Structure formats: C-alpha cells, structure tokens
Amino acid sequence: MSTYGVNKFLRTCQMNRDFRAIAKSDPEAAMAQMPLTEAEKELMRGGDIKALYEQGVHAFILSYFTRFELFGVTVARYSESIQQAKDWRKAG
C-alpha cells in the first residue's frame, strides 16, 4: 500500500472545494476519482485512523478527516484512534 492515494484524496479536499463537497455528500464517488486500492477504501470508510497512520499517511494530512468531518470521524474519535497507533518515536 503506497498510501499516496489516501494523501491525495485528503489533500484534494483541502485544495478543491468542489471535491470536498463530493467527499462529504458522496464519499464513494469521490474515492472513485482517486488512485485508491480497495483495502485503502475500506480503511477510509471505517475511519480507521490508526491503521491509515501506520500504513504511512502523513499525520497532518490525516487530520483533515476532522477538519472536513469526513467519513464521520470526530475529533474525539480521531484522537483516541491516533493515540493507539504504533510509532517508532514512542517509547516501548
């Protein structure tokens, strides 16, 4: 999984308001426009922030999930999920 498509999806939400509106109203149609694997689409549908981070999506870009309220991810849910992520910078 390259995660390029996930980064691109989220970054396009940031840069393009039309795409952002589609991502919010019809996320499947928005995902169809992006170079995403089925496995990546499944993680996005589930709002699996922990897994997306561990696969290599950039955390700043990943936080657009909450900036634009994508796939139902709230700040609280994002925070809980990202804190469970494995990270080489964490002790243990």
Add this chain to the structure above:
Amino acid sequence: MAQVVAGFGVPHTPVFPSVVVRKGPDCEEAQLYREIEGHLDAARADVILIFSNDHFNTFFFDNFPVFAVGVATETSGPNDETSMPAYTLPVHEGLAAHLHVQGILASFDVAITQEFRLDHSFMVPWHFLNARQRTPIIPFFIHCFSNPLPNAERAFALGQMLRKAIESYPGNERVAVIGSGSFSLEIGGPLADKGERAGTPDKVWAKHVEDRLAAAEVSQLIADATGERMMRAGNAAGELLNWIAMLGVCGVKKPVILKPQVSHGHAFGVWI
C-alpha cells in the same frame, strides 16, 4: 553589492491572526510580533528572504523539492484557507533569480517555481511583520515537514551559500532574513495530547533549542538536531531547519532578543 542586515525568527502558527483579532492588540502574540516588526523596520530592508516550509499546499507528494526558491514578480496567499486577510505580495524577482542560479552553481540543486501561492507558513509572518511596509520578499522553501528531513548541517550550509550569493549580487539591496516555524510540535500524530488540534510540543527539546540559540552554540545545535531527534520532538519540529538556514545567512552570534512561548514550543528572535 547587496548586504545582509538582520535576521529574525518567528512562528507561523495559523491561528495567531484570528487570536489577535479576538484578544486585541495587547495580547502576548500581538506584542511579540510587534516587537519583531519594530526591529525589522529599523533594519530598513529592501528585500526579505524568508525560509519556511509549505504544508502540502503549494507542493505535494506528486512533486516535492527539498529546496526551492520562488522567482516571480508577485505572489499571493494564503492558499490554505487560514483565517486571515488575503494578500498579494511583491517578490524581488532579480535577487530571487540570482539566488537560484548561484545555488545551482554552488551544487545546492535548488528547484525553481515561477508560479505559486503561499500558505500560512509565509503568510502569517507577512501579516504581522510586513503587511504595512510591503517590502518585497524572496520565498525560500525548505521541505522539513515529513521524513526524511534534510540534515541540519546542510540547512546551515545552504544559508552560508546564500549569504555569499547575496553579497555577489550587483545591487545595493539591504537584505533581511526570516526563519519561520516552530522548534517542536506534533500535529495530528500519536504524540499529540488527546483532543489537541493545535499541536503538542516537546518542551524539553524546545528549551534545549532555545538555550543553544541564546548562547550562540549553533554547532552544538546542529549536532544535536538529528533527523531522529527532531522527529521525536514532533512532526513539525523540522521547522527548526528554517531557523538554522537563517543563522547560516546571518552568521553565528547571540540574538539581540529571544523570547519563547513555552506552551507553543517556539520563540521570537532577532539577530543583528
């Protein structure tokens, strides 16, 4: 010959323009930027070279140079919906082009962009320090916001090279230099405090950076600022490289002012 007249270090926290609108002109952020602005005015700069890092707004993973300089007559921003006024900014095209060419000749392989907009990393400093004077800028992009980070010694050497390039420019321009960014901040990642959206600093590292800067121990700072250590201090901690590049231009000396905002993991500084 053009000459370097002063260096500055400031944060580019995207909420600060709206914080100042909300809290008023006497709030800490407004006072700190105003103090820096006063020193910038006193430097009587004709050009301001700004080192900063885009946050995937101007550049993206489809094409992301480690070092790039903006060469144009003007640019605009913010391009990331930061809550602040929109500006058109003059760019010093002649000196920007000179820095690009001299960078290549000095083996720094600096990329060029001739059509670009700027995100909050350049626009927040512009808003607070230069929106009134409108001194032409040279935007210099250092990619220090994702792994792997460029080496700190390379960022410093880049600054040293650019000083020589400035001094070889056939004009009388007075050039101020700004390094923009944080010493330590985790934004949206696992090291951020729960529910925190603005970012969480590693205060031990931020204090270490501040102490090295205050003592002009730049060689030690460069040795300590490994990619691994900076990343451990947060995914935005690489922004320190913007300050290190600024010091490469200014030369190693103690700051006239260095005022930290500990809770944010950054500082405001002046080198003359």
